[in-house]
Amino acid sequence: MSTRQVSTRQLGRRATVKRTAGRTGQYVALLCYLAFLSFPFLWLLSTALKPPRELGSIHPAWIPEAPTLENFRQAFAQQPLLEAVGNSLLAAAVSAVTAIVLATPMAYVLARFRNRFSRVATAWVVISQAFPLVLVIIPLFLILKSLQLIDSRIGLIMVYVVWSLPFALWMLTGYVRAIPHELEEAAAVDGAGRTRTLVSVTTPLLAPGIVATALFSFITAWNEFFFALVLLKSPEKQTLPVVLTHFLGAEGVADLGPLAAAALLATLPSLLLFAVIQRRIAGGMLAGAVKS
């Protein structure tokens, strides 16, 4: 009897030890992940705040000893950053709003009707995300050139609109599906016409999804690099991601402080917006990718 009791207690203790070890292991692993995810960004932050003297040091400190905002001032002095921010803001805002206005009605149709058209359209949304951009950019370059829209903000915005349409459709379709169609039926029973139902019942319910999608389109356009690189030539028209590469200068030669400061500035808007909509984005993307 007594031996058995002891052995159960021992077993219990062993299980507890094992569980504690497991927990510790889990936390160690999690900390490793956190370090991996954050250290490049922390280093960017640290570099941006370092005075030139510390940047030139053979033993760069992890935390700047005399943090300064001088690099930010330098960054604005070295490159037309303000114009670049303006260009990025304009391109991202106009293309996001336009894409949403165009995509919302179609997303409604894709969500509420299931037929050959909606299946083809949905397949197109997936396929268009998978094509190598070079196959689209060369013809677009030639088309825009014949319209004299190369090196033009309008040309870039047109491309951004069309480029963000599939994803906007994808997300909005998911958001429409999440709205119970019974609500629309109820409005119809109450005598509201089709348009009235759409405007006064569906759209208000869709509003948070529309805002999230618009912000996401804004972020993607703000972050975009390839189209801006190819389509814009004049420095005063270029967007922020392209202007940033001018800080790199000739091979290997770069003024690290201002470069880091400018890179940080370019990241902040999308980081802040993304923090706001992150939950909705993850939900909306998955609704499109997994549940549809």
Added chain:
Amino acid sequence: MTLTTAPRRSTTAGSRRTVGPRRDHGAWFLVLPALLPILVLSVGPLLYGIGLAFTDAQSGRTQPTQWVGALNFSDLLRDSLFWESFRIGLVWAVGVTVPQFVLALGLALLLNLDLRLRWLARALAIIPWAMPEGVVGIMWRLVYHPDAGVLNETLRRLGLAGAGDGRDWLSGLATALPAVILVGIWAGMPQTTVSLLAGLQNVPRELHEAASMDGAGGWRRFRTVTWPAIRPIALAITALNFIWNFNSFALVFVLTDGGPGGRTRLPMLFAYEEAFRYGQFGYAAAMGLAMVAVISVLLAVYLAGRLKRDEDK
């Protein structure tokens, strides 16, 4: 073709059919604002681009563009730079996608547990996701910087490298590709983790408990309960990640611009150079089509997986 609601599949479509009459021409007015730009500026250019692959189109040339048949493709096949960039593209795509999947799955499993730092991990995961790819490239150049970089400094402090040993990871012939692959893994971690986490949260808790009662250990529970439940999502994510990685441009363009000596010249960088540095539009379009060949295989895997899931419902 008019927008009619599907008469078949009435069980799934029935509930959705109630809005609008059977033949709804009004729906076209809702579709056209998005459809027209897509057709004109996306489908059209795509077809035009496929056509260009069979021509000798060049930038800034005065003679008219001529149809050259498969000449670009036979040139491609004899172009050792093309083969090299395709090989690098595959190494890069596999090298990023596979470790990223393993790491993201590990993180997703951790985040699915009741751990204290979960919120922090979720918050940090936003960083790589929201950052512009170009900035990610610049940021990692600062990390890899031979003198002022945190990587070399950490190695020095750990005593793994002499103080004066300023190894330049991004311009070393042997280190450049692994270095950019690590950045690729980092940059795509959040999306993969979040998607896998969503899959994990759909795994019924009771199944785990039942397996535990039967005395199944952690690994066994993962193999018999968790993995079968998330496998469809895992396959789809992996296929899409591979495609996106194979197509990627900005990250490596900013990190190395394809150097040193073409060691990181991904297919898109190759095509970009041909098109916009040498003006060979036709040749670059042919390169794009060759990339499509690889992508189609994976896209078929992804779409087949989706269809299968739809049928299972």
